[in-house]
Amino acid sequence: MTFQHKMAAHCESGTVAALLNHAGLSISEPLVFGISAGIFFGYFESKKFPFPTFVVRNRPGQIRTGVARRTGVRFKERRFRNPEKGERVLDDLLSGGKPVACQTDFFYMKYLPDHVRVHINVHFITVVEKRGDVYVVSDCYSPNLAELDRESLMKARFAGGSFSPRGFIFHPVSIPRRIDYRTAIWKGIASAAFNMVRLPIPFIGVKGIRLFAKKVVDWPSLARDIDHLSHEIMKINIFLEDQGTGGAGFRFMYATFLREASELLNDPDLLEMSKRIMEIGDRWREISLFAARIGKRRDLGPDRLGELSAMIYERADAEERFFNDLLKLSKSKK
Amino acid sequence: MATEGLKKEIKILIMEALNIDDVSPEEVGDDESLFGEGNTLGLDSIDALEIVMALQEKYGVRIDDKNQSRFILKSISTIAEFIEKNRTN
Numbered sequence: 001m002t003f004q005h006k007m008a009a010h011c012e013s014g015t016v017a018a019l020l021n022h023a024g025l026s027i028s029e030p031l032v033f034g035i036s037a038g039i040f041f042g043y044f045e046s047k048k049f050p051f052p053t054f055v056v057r058n059r060p061g062q063i064r065t066g067v068a069r070r071t072g073v074r075f076k077e078r079r080f081r082n083p084e085k086g087e088r089v090l091d092d093l094l095s096g097g098k099p100v101a102c103q104t105d106f107f108y109m110k111y112l113p114d115h116v117r118v119h120i121n122v123h124f125i126t127v128v129e130k131r132g133d134v135y136v137v138s139d140c141y142s143p144n145l146a147e148l149d150r151e152s153l154m155k156a157r158f159a160g161g162s163f164s165p166r167g168f169i170f171h172p173v174s175i176p177r178r179i180d181y182r183t184a185i186w187k188g189i190a191s192a193a194f195n196m197v198r199l200p201i202p203f204i205g206v207k208g209i210r211l212f213a214k215k216v217v218d219w220p221s222l223a224r225d226i227d228h229l230s231h232e233i234m235k236i237n238i239f240l241e242d243q244g245t246g247g248a249g250f251r252f253m254y255a256t257f258l259r260e261a262s263e264l265l266n267d268p269d270l271l272e273m274s275k276r277i278m279e280i281g282d283r284w285r286e287i288s289l290f291a292a293r294i295g296k297r298r299d300l301g302p303d304r305l306g307e308l309s310a311m312i313y314e315r316a317d318a319e320e321r322f323f324n325d326l327l328k329l330s331k332s333k334k
Numbered sequence: 335m336a337t338e339g340l341k342k343e344i345k346i347l348i349m350e351a352l353n354i355d356d357v358s359p360e361e362v363g364d365d366e367s368l369f370g371e372g373n374t375l376g377l378d379s380i381d382a383l384e385i386v387m388a389l390q391e392k393y394g395v396r397i398d399d400k401n402q403s404r405f406i407l408k409s410i411s412t413i414a415e416f417i418e419k420n421r422t423n
Contacts, residue, residue, distance in 0.1 A: 007401050008401075009398070009399050009401060140401075141401070237380070237383070241383060241399075241400070242379075242400060244399075245399070246398055246399045247397075247398035247399040247400075248398075252396075252398040252399070253398075256398075282390075285383070285387065286387075288383060289380070289383050289384060289387065292380040292383065293380065296380060
């Protein structure tokens with residue numbers, strides 16, 4: 001069967017959705033994202049990081065494992081210590097006609113423009129086939145199927161550094177005849193809501209958003225100079241809007257998930273929740289734009305950062321109400 | 335085919351949203367690329383986000399992410415076509 005290439009908002013949820021569709025299960029990227037409880041917030045300050053940072057999605061790999069656990073789909077996964085073996089196993093699977101997802105260093109995806117390619121070790125692509133020394137690749141960020149030379153794919157699969165891929169590959173091996181979407185969706189919702197409002201960790205979920213709001217005003221004391229500070233503040237926009245979030249730090253994709261879930265389960269409550277998180281996303285987008293503007297203008301005095309902080313606190317309050325209501329809803333629908 | 339009136343309206347909206355006052359709407363070609371150096375407007379990704387929000391407010395059209403926006407915001411013509419298809423206001 002020919003592999004249907006499709007662009008997607010995010011590389012991991014897009015790759016999982018594409019492989020499942022190829023294997024005969026019709027499922028959208030937002031459903032994959034929502035069922036796996038992909039939505040998240042975490043604020044991290046550590047000596048390991050050069051500067052505080054935040055994440056708006058769950059950890060890499062969790063989208064695949066979450067979907068598998070809640071739908072009964074099974075994936076075969078492998079990592080390799082030996083690159084030659086990693087190459088051989090991939091080539092064998094491809095020659096058997098199986099598209100395979102590979103974890104890669106984004107930098108080596110040469111078919112994408114130079115200015116977007118940075119070293120990030122958790123970029124997922126689907127390798128569709130091998131033609132001579134060239135691999136045909138389906139990358140969610142590329143409008144068409146692309147070609148990647150063998151050397152680049154090997155470098156990308158066996159890049160060093162944090163989250164190094166170690167040749168990680170996966171592909172679906174079994175799809176259940178019937179999937180209980182009602183249970184899968186509500187379990188995914190309950191898990192995401194729990195992470196956002198119940199997890200007793202001070203830097204995760206709504207607590208993490210509040211910590212971000214509190215700490216962002218201190219960022220000037222951590223930055224080397226105004227250029228560095230401006231760069232870090234503008235990264236807020238990049239983390240929320242670029243890097244395959246689907247816009248507003250995955251909040252829009254989660255809204256699409258809730259809308260699709262509402263249609264699938266014929267549940268109007270989910271449609272209402274979808275509208276609410278869409279509005280929450282719109283306000284996150286205002287934060288993106290505000291951060292980008294003040295960063296670009298280097299207008300980063302205490303007043304401006306105070307305004308930014310207030311906007312983030314307001315998002316924490318809105319998400320606390322939203323995810324508490326969602327958690328209550330998930331309990332009542334069990 | 336999008337109307338000339340709509341295209342002019344979009345040009346004015348973009349100029350206002352981005353506070354551009356040294357270029358007149360007539361100077362921007364309908365099919366000219368809006369982004370990058372060497373074009374009349376030479377916009378960047380932050381400008382793109384401003385335009386996305388302005389279009390949403392005025393026409394009720396949503397553009398959620400970059401995969402969409404990089405095709406829709408190619409030129410005034412592509413924006414106008416998208417609005418004609420999707421507008422709610």
